[in-house]
Amino acid sequence: MLEILKRRFRTGIVTTGYPAVPDIAPPGFRGKPELSGDRCTYCGDCVSACPPGVISLEKVNGEEKLTLSYCGCIFCGRCEEVCPYGAVKLTQEYELASKTKDDLQTIIRRKT
């Protein structure tokens, strides 16, 4: 019993102050993938590489639209790996909870 108490005091507090104190994921973390509208050429390589199929490319009304949904994203980083232009990057961002599905999408578009 005494031993347990001693250990208890030695251990101290191990929990962090999150969320009041931000907890930053380490570099190289497989977090939210982000699309860069400037670099993307809408080639569709990421669309065919994505294992859960959450990236889609649409062509409507003279507009190309690339949508990435975080709903089913498994953060594998295949999109980042296959993109020849460096237009997709996995970030350290992990706070993705949201009340609407729309918030869980990122869309880039361009006129054709």
Next chain:
Amino acid sequence: MKSQYVDTIKKEFKEFVIGDPALVNETYLTLKKDTNVMAYVDAIRKEFGGLITGEAVLRNEVYLTIKKEANVKICDYLYHQFNTPLVSIFATDERKTDGHFKVHYVFSCDREDAFIILKINIEEKSPQYRSITSTIPVANWYEREIQDMFGLVPQGHPDPRHLIHFEDWETGLYPLRKDFDIRTKPKRVKGEYVYRRVDGEGVYEIPVGPVHAGVIEPGHFRFSVAGEPILNLEIRHFYTHKGVEKLFENIPFDKAVFLAERISGDNSVAHAVAFCQAIEKIAGVEIPPRAKYIRTILLEHERLYNHLGDIAGIATDVAFAFGAAQANMLKEDLLQLNEYVTGSRLLRGMNTIGGVRRDIGDNKDKILLKLSTFQQEFRKLMELLMETPSVVDRIETTGRIYNDIAKELHVVGPAGRASGIDRDTRRDHPYAAYRELNFKVQAHKSGDVYARTRVRADEVHESIAIIEQALWSLPEGAIKNEVKEIPDGFALGYTEAPRGETIYWVRTEGGRIERCKVRDPSFCNWLAIEYAVLDNIVPDFPIINKSLSLSYSGNDM
């Protein structure tokens, strides 16, 4: 001596060797001294000559096609005469090629680092074959699985009920047959499932689940008790059967790695590596030495956090909250280290066909430092647990699985080693860098929760030693070999997951997966729990369950 064997194999089985004859692994033959897997084959040939209709040797896998009627005899001979564990049974639908279904029995020759696979052909118009379950009880679930997924009936099976299909599943629909479309939505029908009954004065049934109190997956447990002691337990699973094996047949190779990773969430590296190894074997690709070492490090990292989680769970279930908190703290440290090194707490996304996707070399010092502090803390934790009478009293002699039962049921991994089964895929069928590293396989004899806890604790120290060795001798160079084309072929891939032996058998055809059979360790170990709880009291069930560390997801594929 060695070249003689190689020549004999090349000459005698030329027509059976699939792919490049050079694939007949010469290094494998050099490893054999006096004994050789071909000695087993010779013995079978001598005993059952006329019943063998085809032979093929591929690396360390010997495929023997035998007559359908001879399956019980030859399996029995191989299993009991040579003590070769039956590690998997699976069927394939090859009606397209030769009009037959095939059932494969995979036996592991541990001493020879080889596998003998017996194959039988089953005609479509009489989809039956003789059950081997009465002679080899391990076959029980496999045969029932094949019955549900392929519609091949094991005649004389002592328990022919459905295993995977539920009572509302339409009869005559077999999902793994090639003519079953993956988009099929079967209609629900009425049916009934009959549980075993234990009758007698004062005997009660306690049904538990499938929905449980904690955030865990579904499974039904039906206890028959007289007072507190358990007289019988019947488990029913497969509530979340996801059709993973069918899914494999419908996705490309690169995506399949991620699927394998997700079959059993906390054994993801072991599954991914086993799958990649099977494909690499088919493609005849050797991965770079650095990749082998990185894979080994990842596999051991996975073992570490799993074992810590299990130890924490056992402490929780014996109501030793302080010990559990301390163990969980250490587990969290490991998960954070995983995240730091690989970007993923559960080590996902690291493996790929041909090697690994990310290097971990820069983090060598950080890993070594973390692990040395971890080891000190872990030692203290185990002292605390094993010196607390309220813990030891609850786990000693609890949930005993005797060696003979463990053997009959093919209990694998730490649970098997705690019952005196001295098997470990890392040593018996070395893969990744295990051949070059020193480690001991920890086996205990008593087979109770105490022994299972001890085995895990000992393995934690071994794992740390393996990681340290691997980091110190991490070779320089590339981490991935490009695998451009995957030829038609088939091969086994295997790893020792934290839960035990994990086996993949993959067949490729025309640049896609034709069949992928996954044998998760929990598929074997779940049956052991029905025995482990007998004569124990109901309140000890959670501890026994935790000590066996069973995966629902890996089982209900």
